[in-house]
Amino acid sequence: MTGASGTAGPLGEGPVVVVGGGVVGLCTAYYLAAAGLPVEVVERRGLGSGASRGNAGWVCLSHSTPVPAPGVVRYALRSLGQPDSPLYLRPLPDPAFVRWLWRFWRSSTPAAFRRGYAAIAELNRDTFDLFDGLREDGVATTLTRPGMVHAFLSPAEARHHLAIQRQMADGRYPMPDDVTIGPEAHLLDDALSPGVRAAYLVEGEGVVDPEAFAQGLGEALADAGVKVHENAEVTGFRSSAGRIAALRTTQGEIPCAAVVVAAGMRSPHLLRSLGQPLPLQAGKGYSFSVELDRAPRHTLYFGERRAVASPIGGTTRIGGTMELSGNNNRLDWRRIVAVALASRHYLGRWFDDPDDLVGLIRDPWVGGRPFLPDGLPVIDRVPGHHNAFAATGHGMLGVTLGPATGHQLAEYIRTGRRPEALAPFRFDRLSR
Secondary structure (H helix, E strand, O other): OOOOOOOOHOOOOEEEEOOOOHHHHHHHHHHHHHHHOOOOEEOOOOOOOOOOOOOOOEEEOOOOOOOOOOOOOHHOOOOOOOOOEEEEOOOOHHHHHHHHHHOOOOOOOHHHHHHHHHHHHHHHOOOHHHHHHHHOOOOOOOOOOEEEEEEEHHHHHHHHHHHHHHHHHHHOOOOOOOOOEEHHHHHOOOOOOOOOOOOEEEOOOOOOHHHHHHHHHHHHHHHOOOOEOOOEEEEEEEEOHHHHHHEOOEEEEEOOEEEEEEEEEHHHHHHOOOOOOOEEEEEEEEEEEEEOOOOOOOOEEEEEOEEEEEEEEEEEEEEEEEEEEOOOOOOOOOHHHHHHHHHHHHHOOOOHHHHHHHHEEEEEEEEEEEEEOOOOEEEEEEOOOEEEEEEEEEHHHHHHHHHHHHHHHHHHHHOOEEEEEEEHHHHHHHHH
């Protein structure tokens, strides 16, 4: 990446300030700097400390889908009163939460799902090429592409899942022709137990250490002369005539030529101050790391239990659940136990009693993944502000879509012309 040249392009004088030091924000800053724009990053904690830190690190095409899907609402309703369910809904006496659920339900039709999937697939088209470009430019992406094994306890469930994925893929990425069943299924990965009775491998799917990837992006930005303000919280904006002139932060005011809000679950608060409400809810996910006698070589998807495992940093990260319980980061230990118990169906009895988990697992984590009710992110100019943009709501796809989002949004900011791939992620779709 070439260093920031100091030229301001069509935006005027000053840097483009990116609010948010997760993968999406850092990728946006990277591509803006690579285009020669002066850039600064503001992060209220440390780089990669939010939802980018504890996720499964997947870089994948076969699971890049909107969460609202046919049948998902019925599945969520069955979870009421069951905190060990993979999808857990805890109703809140909050009108905004109820409205969000209603809009989520309206987005769960087959037609809406197909439109959302096609939009994500188009944005995802160059994902692996972009990761290759980052690596060639010296960014420590940590990306490997071991492929993803989908493991099932039931051959019928495996065949059903493969048929749906093949239909969605529609030739965009390679899918296997059939499922491996019987005793041979668990041999697709040494970590799988004989209880796995059906499995298939999607070749080429990738995994990164998400925290290390964020740090690698931060180091590349520093090398390019990009100033990063850590432990600095944005408290507001100074603007006039539809243009933001500066950000107000806990470390002082930062003048800007433009601003990008990529702050995950903090984004609605900031956008509200710009007169743009955003119906974002936290889809809480849980993970932990563990040393297994037989560590997986691939990323693993546990079909019936909707849990995952990834080889990250010499350990195995196990994660799962989608908890809709409001915008908070409270760690419910029962959910950690539920993920561990779910994994045991596929990895064998790597622990005997839930009480043993305290001594076995490391880094228990909960993160609020930002979800809009239609399951798609917003990547667009903020209405009413010529030089304000937003990139948030990526849900579980922040790592996968980070480079594509940053690359396309940087082009939009630099030229003033919205790339065609960003059309489905406009703000105005949310007001229809």
